[in-house]
Amino acid sequence: MTLLALSAHTGIRTAEVGFLLMAIAGAAIAFDAAAPTTKRTWSLVGGIALAAGAVLVIVATHWGHF
16 A cells, blocks of 8 residues: 655655755754853754654655655
């Protein structure tokens, strides 16, 4: 049973967006580590972006023929 079907092109685009979100997550977490404040907002943003990016890459790999 196919739950989600993506074309090869859509799978590649989904993976690209996932990798972009992972790069943004890395920058957000690095910015948070360098910031002298006690607020950890950028860690939260980075964690959410990393999780979303990983899910997109998994979807692209499994259903998108990536």
